[in-house]
Amino acid sequence: MFVSPILKVAGLLPLMVLLLASCNSVDVIDYKNNQPKLVAESFFDGQLRAAGVLKDRSGKVIRYFTADIKAYWKEGVGTLEEDFVFDDGEKQRRVWTLTPNGDNRYIGTAGDVIGESDIQVAGNSMFLGYVLRIPYGDGTIDITIDDRMYLVSENVLMNESSMSKFGVNVGQLLLVIQKVD
Template identity: 50%
Template sequence: MQPSHLIASKPILTLLCALTLVACSSAGIEHYQDKQPQMVPEEFFLGPLTAHGVLKDRTGTVTRRFNADLQGSWDDGVGLLAERFVFDDGEIQFRNWQLIPTTSDTPGVRTYIGRAEDVVGDAEVQVSGNAMFIRYVLEVPYKGDTIEVNVDDRMYLVSDRVLINESRLTKFGIPVGEIVLTIIRGPGPLGASVSEAK
């Protein structure tokens, strides 16, 4: 007969093991290959868009809210996404993303290089099915200086006009924050501009 405290701990141990396996087996971009609608950056990031989201700290508490106006264009296959963010405290930030197509070694996966002013080096961009993953190192203002934070963007197209993005922010492998945002393509009732949303 086992001691009662050991019996009681078995379900907890099983749960912890299961959670560890789930955390280590996050679905790769290939998992979304057959998901619809298909994400085509050259089509979605074209013309005016808006973004609306929140920034959370490592405890999951929302610390900032923001709205953004975006403008996408493509020239000779290279994309440019000009972004203007307005935060709830009045701060305004700008970022210009460049997307450069590259040759993919994985069937069903399209790849790009991503570049922006506050991104260190090149971002790794993968697209498959309705998903678009971007991994990069971002320079973030911190106490009068900047620090480098690893960002893992996971975007999912849920309709031809709406893209959901979850971003995990880590430093030395430790979670430091999260960004959740919705990007809406084109003008219309779904997409209030920054000035309308303030």
């Protein structure tokens, strides 16, 4: 039976795409041996302070912000009360709830997060993905967030977030979270 070369290549295309996608994938488990070890119940406990920038899809910084975070655990469930102040004076509040869900996993929820976030921790890292509903024009828009956090010292955590809509990059968020004595 004759199979045209075009059909042969077309038949291999899904496999090639899958292989290429897996080559670029970084998983939280890649950091399992990194130190210092991130223990959510320890780092996210007490008063925290964050500072960061929001970038548009071209990489240009379009906003600056700070946040005060009150973090605590009650009956094994974590709460992060985040109060943001942006450079234009806008204020936002987000309250996260972190519920343990097995070994080094949590379920994260917040009022402006659609559904639940699967949070994974390994070594010095915490990865989470979620859909955030944000104000846009006269309505709202849902943005997919890929958060990656890295504990760089006992009291300092770096966070980078990729934001996308329909799989297309729409921006980035970079911030540092520090424990306050």
